[in-house]
Amino acid sequence: MAKSETPLLDELEKGPWPSFVKDIxxxxxxxxxxRDLLGQLELxxxxxxxxxxxxxxxxxxxxxxxxxxxxxxxxxxxxGVEHFHTLRxxxxxxxxxxxxxxxxLCDVWDxxxxxxxxMHGSTGDIILLGTKTENLQPCxxxxxxxxxxxxxxxxxxxxxxxxxxxxxxxxACIDSLDICYNLTxxxxxxxxxxxxxxxxxxxxxxxxxxxxAAIARADFSIIGTWxxxxxxxxxxxxxxxxxxxxxxxxxxxxxxxxxxxWDEGKKELKIEDGDCTRCMHCINLxxxxxxxxxxxxxxxxxxxxxxxxxxxxxxxxIVPFMKLEPPYKELKELIRKIxxxxxxxxxxxERLGELINRVGMRTFLKAVGLKPxxxxxxxxxxxxxxxxxxEEIKKEVK
Amino acid sequence: MxxxxxxxxxxxxxxxxxxxxxxxKWKHHEILKPGLLKHVAESGDELxxxxxxxxxLLSTDHIREICEIADKYCDGYLRFTSRHNVxxxxxxxxxxxxxxxxxxxxxxxxxxxGHSITNIVHTQGWVHCxxxxxxxxxxxxxxxxxxxxxFVTMKLPAHVRIALAxxxxxxGAVHCSDIAILGIHRTVPKPDHSRVxxxxxxxxxxxxxxxxxxRPDPKTKSVVINEExxxxxxxxxxxxxxxxxxxxxxDGISIWVGGKVSNARSAPMxxxxxxxxxxxNPPRWPETVAAVxxxxxxxxxxxxxxxxxxxxxxxxxxxxxxxxxxxEFTDKHIDDFTLAPNxxxxxxxxxxx
Ligand code: HEM
Ligand code: HEM
Ligand code: HEM
Ligand code: HEM
Ligand code: SF4
Ligand code: SF4
Ligand code: SF4
Ligand code: SF4
Numbered sequence: 001m002a003k004s005e006t007p008l009l010d011e012l013e014k015g016p017w018p019s020f021v022k023d024i025x026x027x028x029x030x031x032x033x034x035r036d037l038l039g040q041l042e043l044x045x046x047x048x049x050x051x052x053x054x055x056x057x058x059x060x061x062x063x064x065x066x067x068x069x070x071x072x073x074x075x076x077x078x079x080g081v082e083h084f085h086t087l088r089x090x091x092x093x094x095x096x097x098x099x100x101x102x103x104x105l106c107d108v109w110d111x112x113x114x115x116x117x118x119m120h121g122s123t124g125d126i127i128l129l130g131t132k133t134e135n136l137q138p139c140x141x142x143x144x145x146x147x148x149x150x151x152x153x154x155x156x157x158x159x160x161x162x163x164x165x166x167x168x169x170x171x172a173c174i175d176s177l178d179i180c181y182n183l184t185x186x187x188x189x190x191x192x193x194x195x196x197x198x199x200x201x202x203x204x205x206x207x208x209x210x211x212x213a214a215i216a217r218a219d220f221s222i223i224g225t226w227x228x229x230x231x232x233x234x235x236x237x238x239x240x241x242x243x244x245x246x247x248x249x250x251x252x253x254x255x256x257x258x259x260x261x262w263d264e265g266k267k268e269l270k271i272e273d274g275d276c277t278r279c280m281h282c283i284n285l286x287x288x289x290x291x292x293x294x295x296x297x298x299x300x301x302x303x304x305x306x307x308x309x310x311x312x313x314x315x316x317x318i319v320p321f322m323k324l325e326p327p328y329k330e331l332k333e334l335i336r337k338i339x340x341x342x343x344x345x346x347x348x349x350e351r352l353g354e355l356i357n358r359v360g361m362r363t364f365l366k367a368v369g370l371k372p373x374x375x376x377x378x379x380x381x382x383x384x385x386x387x388x389x390x391e392e393i394k395k396e397v398k
Numbered sequence: 399m400x401x402x403x404x405x406x407x408x409x410x411x412x413x414x415x416x417x418x419x420x421x422x423k424w425k426h427h428e429i430l431k432p433g434l435l436k437h438v439a440e441s442g443d444e445l446x447x448x449x450x451x452x453x454x455l456l457s458t459d460h461i462r463e464i465c466e467i468a469d470k471y472c473d474g475y476l477r478f479t480s481r482h483n484v485x486x487x488x489x490x491x492x493x494x495x496x497x498x499x500x501x502x503x504x505x506x507x508x509x510x511x512g513h514s515i516t517n518i519v520h521t522q523g524w525v526h527c528x529x530x531x532x533x534x535x536x537x538x539x540x541x542x543x544x545x546x547x548x549f550v551t552m553k554l555p556a557h558v559r560i561a562l563a564x565x566x567x568x569x570g571a572v573h574c575s576d577i578a579i580l581g582i583h584r585t586v587p588k589p590d591h592s593r594v595x596x597x598x599x600x601x602x603x604x605x606x607x608x609x610x611x612x613r614p615d616p617k618t619k620s621v622v623i624n625e626e627x628x629x630x631x632x633x634x635x636x637x638x639x640x641x642x643x644x645x646x647x648x649d650g651i652s653i654w655v656g657g658k659v660s661n662a663r664s665a666p667m668x669x670x671x672x673x674x675x676x677x678x679n680p681p682r683w684p685e686t687v688a689a690v691x692x693x694x695x696x697x698x699x700x701x702x703x704x705x706x707x708x709x710x711x712x713x714x715x716x717x718x719x720x721x722x723x724x725x726e727f728t729d730k731h732i733d734d735f736t737l738a739p740n741x742x743x744x745x746x747x748x749x750x751x
Contacts, residue, residue, distance in 0.1 A: 011681040012536055015543030017507065020455035020525075020535040027457040034457075037525070044524035044533065045680040048646040052528040053639040062402045070526060073639070086526060090406035095478040098412050099465035102476075106458040115458045119478055122521060129455070129526060144400035147407045161480070166422035167413060168437055168445065168487075175422065177409055188403040208661035212480055215666050216574040216659050223661075254704055256663050281662045285704075287426040311735060312573055314666055349608065 006038060008045040027115035033130060034114045036080030040072060058085050058133055060140040064193045066150030067136060083133050084114070088151040089126040089143060090159050090191075093181040094167050104146040112139035124161035124212075125151035149188075155349075156194035158201045160184050165206035165224075170287060171280065172206035173224030173296040174324045180204045182328055183335070190339075197346035200339065201304075207292075208280045214301075214315070219352045220335060221301040221315040222324075228293030229273045230282070236289035237269045251282050297323045300331075302338065303353030313353040318365075320375045337368045360387070414475035416445050416489045432552050433508035434494065446494050447485050450506040451517050451542070451549055454482040455525065455535055463504070471497040481517045481559075483510050509550035513557060515694070516549065518542060519572075520562040523581075529632030530564035531581030531649040532678050538562055540682040541579070541690050548694065555701035555710070558694065559658075566631055576707040577690055578654035578669040583630035585648050586611075586623050587641040594620035598638035606637045651676045651686050655693060656708035667708045670716075672723070674730035689725075696722050714749075721751040 004010050012021045024041070027034035040051050051073050058069040068086040075082035092101070109115060109128050112135045118127035126148075131139060140150065151159035160183050163169070165176030183202060184191070190200075203214035206224040214221035241247055247269065252260040259275035260282060262268075271282075273293075283290045300322055301315035324331060338352065341364070346355045356364045365372055413421070420439035427437040435447040464484060468476040472488045479485060484506075486497060501508055510516035518541065521527065523534030541560070548554060561572040564581035572578040594600075595618075603621060604612045611627035612634060621641075623634075632643045653676070657669030672693070676685040693707075700722065701710040711719050720727050733741045 008681040012539050015539070016505070016546045017539055017542035017549075018451060018453040018505070019539060020453040021539075023453060023455055023457040023460050026459050041524055045536070048649070048678045048680060049644045050524045050528065050530045052524075052526065054528050054636040061399065068526075070528070084526070091478075092407045092412050093409040095480070096409050096412040097476055097478075099468050099474040099476070101407060101412065102461055102465050106461050110458050117456050117458065117461065118454050118522075119452070119456050119461065119482065119484075120454075120480075122519060124480065141400035144402070144404060147404070149402075149404050149406060163480075164477070166424070167417050168424060168447070170424040170426055170437070172422065172424075181406075181409055185405045188405055192403060210659050210661060210666075213574065213659040215661075250704060254663055279661050279663055281704075284662055306567070306573060311737070312668065314574075314668075 006042040009038065009042050024116065030110075031080075031115045033080040033084070033132075034116055036072075036078035037084065037114065037116070037130065040074060040078045040081055043074065043077070052084070058083075058136060060137050060150070062192075063150060064195075065153040065156050066192065068153060070130070081130065084130040085133065085136060086130060087113075087128040087136070087139065087143075088121065088123065088153055088159070089128060090149050090151040090184065091120055091124055091126050091161075093162055093184070094164050094177045095120065095124075096167065101147070105143075105148065108139060108142045108146055108148075112142065123151065123158055125159050150192065152191040152194075152199075154194040155196045155198050156192070156200070157187050157190040157196070158199055159191065160187075160202040160204065161212050162204040163206050163211040165204075169206065171209065171224075171283065171292070173226055173292060174204070174206050174222070174298050176204040176206040176222075176224070178326065179222065179324060179328060179331070182326065183332070186332060187335075196339070196343055198349045198351050200342075200352065202335070208278060209284065214304075216304055216314060218304050218315065219302060220338065221304060222298050222331075223301065225278050225297065225299050225321065226293040227295040227297070227321060230271050230276065230293060231291040232269060232271065233289050233291075234268070237286065238267050240286050240289055241267050245285070247286075251285050254281055255279075256281070297321045300334065303351075303356050305351040305353045313357075315353075316356075316361075317376055318370055320373070334368065341367045362387070412475070414445075414473065414487050414489075416443055417487070419443065420445075429512045429552070432514060432550055433511055434498070435511060444489060444491065446488050446491060448488075448494065448497055448501065448508060449479070449483050449485050449510050450501055450508050451510055452482055452484055452506075453535065453539065454517075454520065467497070467500065467504075471500075479517075481510075481519050483517050507546065507549055509552075512552040513554045514549055514552045515545050515554065515558045515560060518560045518562055518579075519575075521564050523564040527564065529567065529583075529635060529643060531583045531630075531644070532564050532651050532683075533680065534562055534564045536680055537579060537651070537683045537686055540684075540687050544687045544691055545694065554694075554698055556704050556706045558697070558707060560690070566629065572654070573668055574657040574659045574666060575669055576655065576657060577693060578657065579686060579690070580652045580654060581649065582652050582675065583632070583643055583645065583649050584675070585643075585645045586625050586628040586630065587632075587634055587643045589620050589623065590640040590642070591615075591618045591620040593640035594618075594638065597640050603634055603638040603641070606633045608633060646678075650678050651683070653686070653689055653693070656711045658706050658708050663704070664706070664709050664712070671731055672719075672725055674728065693723055717749045717751045 114130035116129040121127040162176040162180035165172040201218040203218035204222040259272040300319035304315035437445040561575040562579040653673035654669035
């Protein structure tokens, strides 16, 4: 038998977890591009170093983003990946597919690219991994004919994403899929033509479990919540107790606000709803017995970002409760106001959260017309360096 | 010319009929066994979901194989999750076992539900990016091989979410994970003075540095880099290929733990540094795999039911975490960035370990 040319990568074909090396080899049977990717990757494994460089800007007609340019730094050894650009393709909201649509996508990619993908990239997009510059436009044209469009990259609105929500989850307080799709369609221009100081992300989770990590990963996070009492089905509570769930240890003791009371004798559960912070824990554990309050909506938080540049931030609460129903007029107005303010005041590569920190939350709130309320903070300030607006100070009388 | 700005396909056309019918009217769900969810609608309709892990980097042939399975059992409907898993959606309870058997026979890991370790969110690494300090797919494969049993069972105290990013840009969702594997560079870019003047535009290169660490050097017509300011992000290499950053012997991996995203019980938390540096050791990164496994196993033993890793550490204290895991505490663990004092102890209350 011939000696393998990829002894290091071959090691990653072993073991029970699905092997990406097998997938690259599968594509390599048909595509020289994939074969050279395999070769270059083996070289990286040997040298413990990457072999890609960035280059000129590449893209498709009419768009400013959606393609990540990539060039090999060893085209002498691996001519097949001399260019190896990636297309970010906007995923169907909630990542639902028919096999027909998926096959259409595969057909396009077999025709124009390496035959390799990421399902999906960390932004949520479908990643079509690696093609030549001259294939980009024909590939886009065929994608468009198949009903797909590019996602965002660069200083643009990134492809919004949403949890599965009402599609399959009884805890959905809002229609995360419809909101996400509606915003995606509304803001097409901002996705495809970078015009902001930096990137802007919108993510929608339909409850506080936050299955798309909106609070940590989005400049504008929409997270479902409710008003009013948690609905208790006393019969089902008893059934859970009878089934062996230790309601005291697993539910009430772990309630962060200690607003639940479990009467072991009477097998009765009570909730002081005024103290509940709607964390979802009890509902997660007893989905048949507990249902959220009847009035549903979303909390809006802004400014989440990763460490580059000024350090990482989690999103902070600016609107405790907003009713969200099509056509989402109030929501879109708020997004536009925030983006306009950021666009006008942000320095290049300054994310929304950093701008808010630089100029102060009070300036942000005033600009977007939100009234300060205690829900916005964990506590009031502890330092005495208080700024007042000029109009709040009595002018000196001469 | 092709149409632009058509947006993604409308998801409504991709929802299986049972979801279209019961949209927003789900009543409750159960995890029947690892990898199998049952959702019941108010109408009484039932939806079964079988979840399998994937390597994220998929060939079109592999996707076609997944399509064939979905055609056979699920009338051609399926979905992916945000953590790169594949979900087969079906209504016929009697077909579930056959589907799972077929998936297992084709080596798809069935699991990733409830108190398991689900798929690792990760980035591109040496497969496609220009600034990685480590590979992504390789370490993920090696770690998941070792933790496989935790994917196909649900025996942990709570969910454990692992994520990997191959450089500080952190394109994966790592910073709020129970365990984060983060590639780090430790050396500044090394300007190739003979090439910089020819292949790079100096003003653009200078402007690309987020920390202002790059100055022009009139003597060489190249640039110099201020070692104290550089935080090894690789931005300059993006615009100037004559500023290579990667360093085979010094690049490596750091490990962070105790983050969470969900608001259940405790508020969302960031991951905190526990191991500042492990060497890159392809193809299977044994040091990283062992470090992650050690942390998981100690948490599995010590954590109380429903307690996420960060909640467990908050309860027992970091001093005990370091004792139990045997991980060495160093000056790297003490923050020295802007808000460092927020992480210092300002009370006499501490544990002996
Ligand atoms: C200076 C800063 C940054 C640079 C130069 C940069 C560069 C890149 C590049 C070149 C890619 C494409 C990788 C590839 O497909 O080859 C990428 C992907 C990505 N970046 Fe960044 N990035 C930066 C900061 C960030 C930050 C701060 C975040 C998020 C907080 C982020 C999120 C992402 C995501 C989600 C992807 C997709 C990754 C995937 O799906 O594997 N980036 N970035
Ligand atoms: C303009 C700013 C400030 C002024 C004029 C000021 C003034 C004072 C005065 C007069 C005392 C009492 C000293 C005594 O007992 O004889 C004091 C005590 C104290 N101040 Fe301030 N202070 C200021 C800012 C702050 C800030 C920002 C903090 C902390 C965040 C702070 C923390 C304290 C503490 C901890 C004490 C001791 C209180 C105690 O004995 O319980 N001060 N300050
Ligand atoms: C049947 C559907 C689902 C149920 C019942 C469910 C349940 C939950 C629960 C109970 C939590 C909170 C965990 C905690 O106690 O901290 C959670 C968190 C989460 N779920 Fe789901 N989930 C579902 C679907 C999904 C899907 C489809 C995804 C993504 C693909 C997902 C991703 C996540 C993530 C990322 C978190 C946050 C984890 C963190 O705190 O770091 N979930 N989910
Ligand atoms: C262990 C170190 C960390 C790693 C590896 C990491 C990684 C990441 C990654 C990969 C993302 C990107 C998500 C995306 O585009 O979808 C991200 C986003 C984010 N990270 Fe981290 N992070 C770390 C530490 C932190 C810390 C310490 C904080 C805060 C103090 C933080 C706050 C955030 C926030 C708020 C986002 C949302 C961001 C956005 O889209 O820009 N991270 N992080
Ligand atoms: S965020 Fe809430 S509503 Fe959305 S899928 Fe997760 S648990 Fe369900
Ligand atoms: S939702 Fe959270 S805070 Fe509210 S009662 Fe349940 S466990 Fe307590
Ligand atoms: S984390 Fe860094 S190295 Fe990895 S894909 Fe993102 S930018 Fe590239
Ligand atoms: S690696 Fe980043 S911080 Fe260092 S010089 Fe280059 S751009 Fe500046």
